[in-house]
Amino acid sequence: MKNLLLSATMLVASAGVAFGDTYRPECFVPAPETSTISYDAKDGPYKLAFVNGFAGNDWRIQAIQSAKAWAARPENAGKVDTFSIVSVGNDSAAQIAAIDNFIAAGYDAITFIAVNPTAFEPVIRRAERAGTILVPFDNVLDTDKVVQVNESQKELGALKAQTVMDILGGNAKKVLMVNGLPGNATDRDRRLGMMSVLEQVDGLEIVEVVGNWDTGTSQKVVGDALATHGEFDAVVSQHGSAGTINAMQSAGHPIVPMGVDGENGVRILMDELDIPGVSASQAPAMSAIALEAAVALLEGNELPQTIYLPIPQVKAEGLEAGVNYFPDLPKSFNTGTGFAECFAPFTPEEITGQDPDNT
Numbered sequence: 170m171k172n173l174l175l176s177a178t179m180l181v182a183s184a185g186v187a188f189g190d191t192y193r194p195e196c197f198v199p200a201p202e203t204s205t206i207s208y209d210a211k212d213g214p215y216k217l218a219f220v221n222g223f224a225g226n227d228w229r230i231q232a233i234q235s236a237k238a239w240a241a242r243p244e245n246a247g248k249v250d251t252f253s254i255v256s257v258g259n260d261s262a263a264q265i266a267a268i269d270n271f272i273a274a275g276y277d278a279i280t281f282i283a284v285n286p287t288a289f290e291p292v293i294r295r296a297e298r299a300g301t302i303l304v305p306f307d308n309v310l311d312t313d314k315v316v317q318v319n320e321s322q323k324e325l326g327a328l329k330a331q332t333v334m335d336i337l338g339g340n341a342k343k344v345l346m347v348n349g350l351p352g353n354a355t356d357r358d359r360r361l362g363m364m365s366v367l368e369q370v371d372g373l374e375i376v377e378v379v380g381n382w383d384t385g386t387s388q389k390v391v392g393d394a395l396a397t398h399g400e401f402d403a404v405v406s407q408h409g410s411a412g413t414i415n416a417m418q419s420a421g422h423p424i425v426p427m428g429v430d431g432e433n434g435v436r437i438l439m440d441e442l443d444i445p446g447v448s449a450s451q452a453p454a455m456s457a458i459a460l461e462a463a464v465a466l467l468e469g470n471e472l473p474q475t476i477y478l479p480i481p482q483v484k485a486e487g488l489e490a491g492v493n494y495f496p497d498l499p500k501s502f503n504t505g506t507g508f509a510e511c512f513a514p515f516t517p518e519e520i521t522g523q524d525p526d527n528t
Contacts, residue, residue: 192470196511197462199473206316208302210469211277214250217460218271220281222264222308223350224256226383227432227501228408230525232282232307232453235506237523238515239457248464251276255527261288268292268303278302278463280456286311286354302466306459307451308353309475316466318459318476320451322355325480326362326407329428332447332484333403334366336426341373345394347380347387347406347413355451356382359407363428367405376401380409384432384501388412395420403427408451410435411500414444431481434500440488449482452505454515461511481505 191197191205199205219236221229233254239245240252253271257263261284271279272295279296283289283305293314296303306318334341346363349356360377367375378394380387387409395401395416403426406413410429415438424444429435431450439448455478462472481504483493490496494504498517507514 191473192465193511196458196508197465197472197476198478198510200321200475200477203473203475204313205471206466206474207469207471208466211300211467213248213464213467215248215277215464215467216251216253216275217249217463218253218255218276218279219456219460220264220267220271220279221254221256222261222282222284223259224525226381226409228382228451228453228503229256229282231503231520232456233525234520234523235454235515236280236456236460237528238519239460241519241523245460245464253528257284259284261285265289265292269295272296272299272301276301277467278304280304280306280459280463282307283310283354284308285352302463304459304463304466306455308355311354313474316462316472316474316476318455318462318478319355320455320480321477322358322451323362323365324477325449325451326359326364326405327366328362328449328480328482329405329447330363330366333405333426333428334370336445337403339370341370341402343374343376343398343401345391345398345401345404345413346375346377347391347404347409348377349380349382349407351379356407363405380406380412382408384409384412384434386412388416391416392420395422401425403446404429406430408432411438414438414442418442431504432500433494433498433502433504436483436488436494436504437496437500439485440490440494443485445485447482447484448488448504449480450503450505452478452481452508453503454505454507454520457515458508458511478508479510481508
């Protein structure tokens with residue numbers, strides 16, 4: 170495999186990484202046609218930061234709690250000198266400024282959920298010059314210069330759409346699509362995945378609304394869509410799906426196949442109402458995998474440039490109280506508490522015991 174030296178500390182290998190060629194491939198699974206990145210090893214303990222953007226929904230809150238739960242585990246605590254978290258809202262300039270502040274303060278690695286996918290090339294160069302490792306996750310960047318942690322968003326969207334179309338036997342007249350926060354790579358790619366399936370259905374009308382990955386917003390826009398467009402044959406929702414289900418119940422809409430997220434309340438409703446379909450999630454515990462990847466890179470290990478984690482999912486018929494949803498926990502709790510391929514998933518108590526505040 171031919172290697173190209175990019176700097177004194179950073180190495181990228183040619184595309185086409187085979188499973189097993191990199192560090193802990195069962196956890197850090199290479200995406201198709203990705204490259205690899207490694208850095209010179211650095212002694213710990215390390216100064217780490219998580220720069221969150223938007224913080225206005227339960228998923229982001231649990232991502233912060235999951236990151237703190239990771240740092241609190243004994244096997245990680247000894248590797249961490251300082252761990253800081255800041256949320257900056259939907260302003261990419263504010264997020265870049267926060268990253269620059271941590272770079273200037275000598276932080277070894279910074280994880281972040283990018284506000285948009287295109288504005289970070291200059292800060293990537295500044296981080297490289299300073300020897301700071303950047304690991305974006307969830308909303309990732311349009312770049313191949315840093316390791317990124319994600320699930321395949323196109324696959325997640327396609328999974329939901331394909332499941333409902335399979336239940337319908339491939340035939341439908343009208344489907345409601347509840348999208349996420351505009352301007353994010355995650356929203357864009359999930360929609361592309363859904364459309365890759367739905368566009369193949371002859372004569373299908375696709376009604377799209379913007380739910381901002383938020384339960385309250387989704388409930389309002391879905392209620393409006395029902396009032397305007399009447400009944401749908403199926404629904405595919407990125408996140409905030411409890412609001413979607415509540416709106417349909419309030420409108421007296423018949424039960425139809427749904428592709429929904431993995432919030433606890435969503436799975437409770439699916440089971441109670443016998444809603445066919447799939448609950449598949451972008452697990453907020455991905456924040457912990459990004460930190461795990463950052464430490465692996467600081468220790469000199471080689472990782473895929475794009476890491477695709479497995480998609481936590483369960484079909485409606487596989488829902489089981491106390492196993493993949495939890496009636497005694499808040500409805501806003503996300504059932505994606507970890508990835509067993511990387512480390513033991515967090516218990517609900519580990520996550521809920523952490524506060525979601527900046528530190």
